[in-house]
Amino acid sequence: xxxxxxxxxxxxxxxxAFAWLxxxxxxxxxxxxxxxxxxxxxGAVPGLAWWIVLAVLYDPIWRFAWRKIAWLRNWFxxxxxxxxxxxxxxxxxxxxxxxxxxxxxxxxxxxxxxxxHLVPLDTVRLKARIKQGWWKIEMQxxxxxxxxxxxxxxxxxxxxxxxxxLRRAGIAYFFKQRNQTDEWSDASEFDGAxxxxxxxxxxxxxxxxxTTRVWQRAMNTAGTITFTRASA
Numbered sequence: 476x477x478x479x480x481x482x483x484x485x486x487x488x489x490x491x492a493f494a495w496l497x498x499x500x501x502x503x504x505x506x507x508x509x510x511x512x513x514x515x516x517x518g519a520v521p522g523l524a525w526w527i528v529l530a531v532l533y534d535p536i537w538r539f540a541w542r543k544i545a546w547l548r549n550w551f552x553x554x555x556x557x558x559x560x561x562x563x564x565x566x567x568x569x570x571x572x573x574x575x576x577x578x579x580x581x582x583x584x585x586x587x588x589x590x591x592h593l594v595p596l597d598t599v600r601l602k603a604r605i606k607q608g609w610w611k612i613e614m615q616x617x618x619x620x621x622x623x624x625x626x627x628x629x630x631x632x633x634x635x636x637x638x639x640x641l642r643r644a645g646i647a648y649f650f651k652q653r654n655q656t657d658e659w660s661d662a663s664e665f666d667g668a669x670x671x672x673x674x675x676x677x678x679x680x681x682x683x684x685x686t687t688r689v690w691q692r693a694m695n696t697a698g699t700i701t702f703t704r705a706s707a
Contacts, residue, residue, distance in 0.1 A: 534608050534609075537609065538553055538555070541553045548675070549638060549644075549675065550637050550638055550644065551635065551637045551638065551644045552644060552673045552675070553607065554605045554607045554612075554646070554673075554680070555605060555606060555607045556604070556605065556704065556705070557602065557603070557604050557704075557705040558602070558603040558604070558605065558680075558702040558703060558704060558705055559600065559601075559602065559603075559702070559703045559704075559705050560600065560601040560602065560603045560616065560700065560701070560702055560703075561598065561599070561600055561601075561700070561701045561703070562597075562598070562599040562600075562601065562684070562698060562699070562700050563596040563597065563598055563698045563699045563700075564596060564597040564598075564599065564696050564697070564698040565596060565597075565696055565697055565698055566597045566688075566696050567594050567595065567596060567597045568585075568593055568594060568596070569694050569696065570594075571583070571593065571594045572585065573694075596698060597698075599618075599623050599625060600620065601616055601617065601618050601619075601625065601628075602616070602617055602618075602619050602705070603615065603616045603617075603702060604616075612633045612635060612646070613630065613633075614630040614633060614648065615627075615628075615629075615630070616628040616630070616650070624654040624655050624656045625652065625653075625654055625655075626653045626654060626655050627652075627653055628650045628651070628652045628653075628667075629650060629651045629653075630648050630649070630650050631648075631649045631650060631651060631666075632648060632649045633646055633647075633648040634646065634647045634648065642672075643672040643673055643674065644672070644673050645670065645671050645672035645673050645680065645682065646670075646671060646680070647668070647669070647670040647671075648668065648669055649666065649667070649668050650666070650667050650668070650669070651664065651665070651666055651667075652664070652665055652666075652667055652686065652688075662688050662689050665686055665687045665688045665689075665690075666686065666687045667684055667685060667686035667687065667688075668684065668685060668686075669682060669683065669684035669685075669700055670682045670683060671700060671702065678703075678704055679701055679702060679703050679704075680701070680702035681699070681700070681701040681702070682699070682700060683697065683698070683699055683700065684697065684698060684699075684700045685697040
């Protein structure tokens, strides 16, 4: 399931558009049933306006407008295209904790220990493709290098949010990840969520993610995620 772009529109505007559609259908119904010629022309106006709205929402047209009108881009960016994705995960530190727990000579407390003693976060590089339209947003993510257990990530739901005051525009989404692993201490499939915001200066989407990966053993992962436009 994916959520449509029209969710970024104000609810009042959606209500008014729906009311306009109802009125246009009423006018058109009256026209078919034999209104005077002048009334028929007037009655066609709402229907014509609705078709104009639909044309404006057609992908090539709205994307052209987004490129030309700055305030539209600032309100919500055009995210269509391919992206390079960098994930920095705490999975390595989960293993550091496990190794310390199994050790009979070394103690380890993440609440008190010098942060410099923590192992570096795992860095994983993936690819993503976003298809954004007014009626739906879709995203695919995969691991082209095959250098980690990650196989792919299927997006279950995407909820866009527009810029509002100081808040940046972005997307929040839920996903199902599949890993190629046969370790008893890992999971081959688990759910997760992420929230990323768009930076107009860098052209990047960045934020945080978290998962249910082996949550029963308190090993669920979290970290940062950054989308950068893929070079042509």
